[in-house]
Amino acid sequence: MERIPILKMGDLLLVTIQVDMHDRLAMTLQDDLTSRIVKDRARGVLIDISALDIVDSFIGRMISNTAAMARVLDARTVLVGMQPAVAITLVELGLTLHGVQTALNVEKGVALLQRQAD
Amino acid sequence: MERIPILKMGDLLLVTIQVDMHDRLAMTLQDDLTSRIVKDRARGVLIDISALDIVDSFIGRMISNTAAMARVLDARTVLVGMQPAVAITLVELGLTLHGVQTALNVEKGVALLQRQAD
Numbered sequence: 064m065e066r067i068p069i070l071k072m073g074d075l076l077l078v079t080i081q082v083d084m085h086d087r088l089a090m091t092l093q094d095d096l097t098s099r100i101v102k103d104r105a106r107g108v109l110i111d112i113s114a115l116d117i118v119d120s121f122i123g124r125m126i127s128n129t130a131a132m133a134r135v136l137d138a139r140t141v142l143v144g145m146q147p148a149v150a151i152t153l154v155e156l157g158l159t160l161h162g163v164q165t166a167l168n169v170e171k172g173v174a175l176l177q178r179q180a181d
Numbered sequence: 182m183e184r185i186p187i188l189k190m191g192d193l194l195l196v197t198i199q200v201d202m203h204d205r206l207a208m209t210l211q212d213d214l215t216s217r218i219v220k221d222r223a224r225g226v227l228i229d230i231s232a233l234d235i236v237d238s239f240i241g242r243m244i245s246n247t248a249a250m251a252r253v254l255d256a257r258t259v260l261v262g263m264q265p266a267v268a269i270t271l272v273e274l275g276l277t278l279h280g281v282q283t284a285l286n287v288e289k290g291v292a293l294l295q296r297q298a299d
Contacts, residue, residue, distance in 0.1 A: 066232060067199065067232070068197060068199065068229060068231040068232040068262065070195075070197065070229060070231070070262070070286070070287045071286060071287065071288060072190070072287055072288060072291075073288070077188075077195075077287075079186060079188070079197045079199070081185065081186065081197070081199045081200060082199060082200060111186060111188060113186040113188070114184060114185070114186040144186065144188070168188070168189065169188045169189065169190055169195075170189060170190060170191070173190075
């Protein structure tokens with residue numbers, strides 16, 4: 064099961080990260096996601112991290128890079144479901160999720176993307 | 182990360198199964214899901230298994246039981262994203278997903294639940 068599923072919802076794609084990320088899995092996700100953005104003509108990508116207790120610099124960079132790849136394919140990325148402890152750690156460690164918007168949950172993320180598309 | 186996230190989308194809940202299921206994880210999922218159905222007043226549950234290469238009798242029973250629990254709480258369950266190989270194995274092994282509807286993907290699952298609510 065070394066693949067993170069990408070779910071299509073209208074013209075958005077939803078990725079739920081539940082497992083420990085490592086180099087190869089991150090690269091597979093970026094390959095799959097960029098292919099799917101083109102194939103499904105997606106306008107936005109939602110990345111749900113509600114299952115993650117820890118976001119370290121590796122995951123942070125992976126998310127930023129994925130968002131940058133999506134952006135050059137004309138899709139916006141919203142990170143949703145961040146746990147309070149993760150938000151605290153990100154700020155305390157001085158990690159920034161460059162170029163990534165955040166929203167409280169999937170619903171608010173969808174609303175954010177829809178507002179920006181109007 | 183021993184918890185499968187449950188995402189709310191309108192009055193539906195979405196569960197993406199990506200990791201190997203074991204007893205305790207399945208029980209945690211059933212606890213979480215039943216609580217969330219009540220708390221969020223969910224009308225339907227979508228269980229995505231597109232990341233699963235294998236569905237054995239344990240997972241099959243877990244899904245059936247989860248659907249039965251949802252049903253007594255007045256929520257319908259739709260299993261989505263089944264891989265072709267899984268469909269073949271299920272039929273060849275004679276496993277039935279009792280009381281569970283299936284749909285090709287999340288979008289079709291949402292449409293199925295909305296049709297039934299009308």
